[in-house]
Amino acid sequence: MSDYLKNPLSLFDVKGKVAIITGVSGAFGALAAQILAASGCKLVLTAGKKTELDAVAKTCTDAGAEVEALNVRPSSEAICEQVVAAAVKRFGKVDILVVASGKNDVSKITEMAPERFLDVMDANVTQSWLMAKACSKQMLAQGQNGQGTGGKIVLMSSARGLLGHPAGYTAYCASKSAVDGMTKALGCELGPTGITVNAIAPTVFRSPLTAWMFEDNDNAKTVRNGFLTRVPKGRLGEAEDLAGPLLFLASKASDFYTGHILYADGGYTAG
Incomplete structure (x- = not known):
């Protein structure tokens, strides 16, 4: 009998793994840091907002995790390589990448300057690509150096990568569709090496940016109910x-999953 059949929960064991997480000043990045810290990972955390970065880093160290905190955004190839180098210097390797950094800029297309569109594409697409490039190079080198092969790259998509939105989401929808395409392409490219590349795609979830939708007022209820008519989980x-x-x-x-978009949406994209 396979060892995993004797102890199936061991499949989810990430204790001792080294994880880089970008964008920990955001809701998903902060959650990812705390989940992986509590699961026994060693963490390299990045964010452009130092106050929030320090707060998340403290939460993780208080949970017993070893943490390297870097006050940077993955805005250039050099910075992304510096993040990976810091992980290797501190912990000796990189096992997991979670790209949680990104942004939205809501505007009708007729009112949106090209620079604003490109800024969203850069934050959500180019920076994801740059981090994936830097980390996959290191993961491949680790295999060549006899430290084992493989790695886990997790990108952040959205239900908006599959579905449009009428309220000025052209930049965001386009960027998340690009993340989906990147996930599939990298899943095919890196799959033979043992590196998996997948994306999590939520619909609206509670965060500082969406907190207003959860409030008890007529405007919030109207918007919220509009979404709920499409969410089977209610x-x-x-x-x-x-x-x-x-x-x-x-x-x-998830070793047999790559190039996959995992919709965490209560069934929103199923209907």
Whole structure:
């Protein structure tokens, strides 16, 4: 009998793994850091907002994790390589990458300057590509150096990568569709090396940016109810709804999954 059949929960064991997480000042990045810290990972955390970065880093160290915190955004190839180098210097390797950095800029196309569109594409697409490039190079080198092969790359997509939105989401929808395409292409490219590349795609979930949708007022109720008519589970998402998908995609449990978009959406994209 396979060892995993004797102890199936061992498939989700990431203790001792080294994880880089970008964008920990955001709701998903902070959650990812806390989940992987509590699961025994060693962490390299990045964010452009130092106050939030320090707060998340403290939460993780208080949970017993070893943490390297870098006050940077993955905005250039040099910075992404510096992040990976810091991980290797501190912990000796990179096993997991979670790209949680990104942005949205809501505007009708007729009112949106090209620079604003390109800024969203850069934050969500180019920076994801740069981090994936830097980490995959290191993961491949580790295999060549006899430290074992493979790695886990988890990108952040959205239900908006599949579905449009009428309220000025051209930049965001286009960027998340590009992340989906990148996930599939990298899943095919890196699959033979043992590196898996997958994406988590939520619909609306509670965060500082969406907190207004959960409030008890007429405007929030109208918007919320509009979403709920499309969500079979009958509610909007909570941050913890992303915890299970993250741990799955970051662990051995997902070894046969690559190029996959995992919709954490309560069934929103199924209907």
